[in-house]
Amino acid sequence: MEKWKGKIAVVTGASAGIGISIVKSLVSYGVHVIGLARRVEKVEELVNELQNADGKVYAYKCDVADQQSVAAAFQWMEEKFGGVDILINNAGVYKFMKILDDGETVNDDLKQTVDVNLMGVVYCTRAAFATMKNREFSHIIHMNSIGGHFVPFPSDSSPFYNIYCASKYGITATNEVLRQELALSEYSKKIRVTSISPGEVKTEMVAAAGGDAEKYYETIPFLLPEDVAESVIYVLSTPARVNVTEVIIRPTGERI
Template sequence: MTTANPTPPPKAMFDLSGKLALVTGASRGIGESIARTLAAYGAQVIVSSRRIDGCERVASEIRAAGGKAEAFACHIGEMAQIDAVYAHVEKTHGRLDILVNNAAANPYFGPIADTDLGAFQKTVDVNIRGYFFMSTQGYKLMKRGGGGSIVNTASVNGVIPGPFQGIYSITKAAVISLTQACAKEWAPDGVRVNALLPGITDTKFASALVNNPQMMKLMGGKVPMARVAHPDEMAGAVLYLVSPAASYTTGVCLNVDGGYLTA
């Protein structure tokens, strides 16, 4: 067994200069914060989401702040669009160093037995099939380039299913399993795969919870820090996972949840 190169000096531990990062679901919320943070630490970021206008806004603001970014619309629930974004990455850049699978779907909130086929299929198509094929195509590019880092946004609901979030919780449990399976298989090729498990975060995506006083009382009482997270509080964890500081870290599911899973 060989030993990897020594850990870089502290100032270089989070340096992403020269790295190309693709972030899905990056037009708002957690994904936007991740895209801005990776760019601030030197990465060239492809800001991706379903709507090009939101992607263009984030990318232009990153460029205005001195970073490098471009926008590319991709709905990861559509296989043709996954193929299209990777065709663009390969043709334009010829490589990929960082992939953050952050886009997600949660169209149904209610009793699990009342989940209709449409809501079931949409959630599975984005949260499982989308993450799977985004990851496998990203891995192939990274392997050819000598390695890389993938971070999947899962959820604390993948560990403890959230109330009235049955199918969403099931898919996030699958994301955790996907992360661990890929980490084990792809480590020899220099591709690290980890997961971020956010607690309840103040985003439009989570507005059904954040704006529901009864749900907040129910869930807030289980969070030791007694508050919801800000999207920026997720970005630092992702920065660590994709950076040289985490060069020996793979298969990890990092809870960023105010202590929820330990309560």
């Protein structure tokens, strides 16, 4: 990780779960991190908690589903830091519902899932890429899911995935498209892309979706957010000639 010391990373969804663990890991290696989230006050708590770490944390309010909000955040980073070296597209939402459910909010919830999980990744990647062009070496990492590679059949331990899996399949394809676009560009040796796909991770996601988190995690094996953060450090730490493009990380014994 020595090559990243003093460099600038952006972590979306830095107010909870996996995002918090990634921020903590990166600053422990001397990387300076801008944490983006709508609940910016939660990221500000991290700024205080990590003020003695090797890297510095900055908090910036951003809704990744809103192009203008993303543009404002990256413009601020360009002005303050001259660009970014690492982008971790981590922000994501999951809703407990079915595509065919009745209800007035269903269409909005489906749209929000795609807007955050897929379009948010595209907006942030485009904005970060514009600032990475003049950097020495950069890396874009997407927090995908095993649900981006197959659709688990619903059961007690695997709820309905509505449009969540489609949004994550979209990341699998987008990651490969970005790899190809970069390989054909003048940045082919300068910018790497990686998709990391965890199985179940114990975070705020189930509670945020309105589920009974305590009961849910009693019945299934799960990873901890720091396990996923370690996979981020692994892909970043490989030599520049190595591009780990796909990582799948499951809790031992996961059945889906």
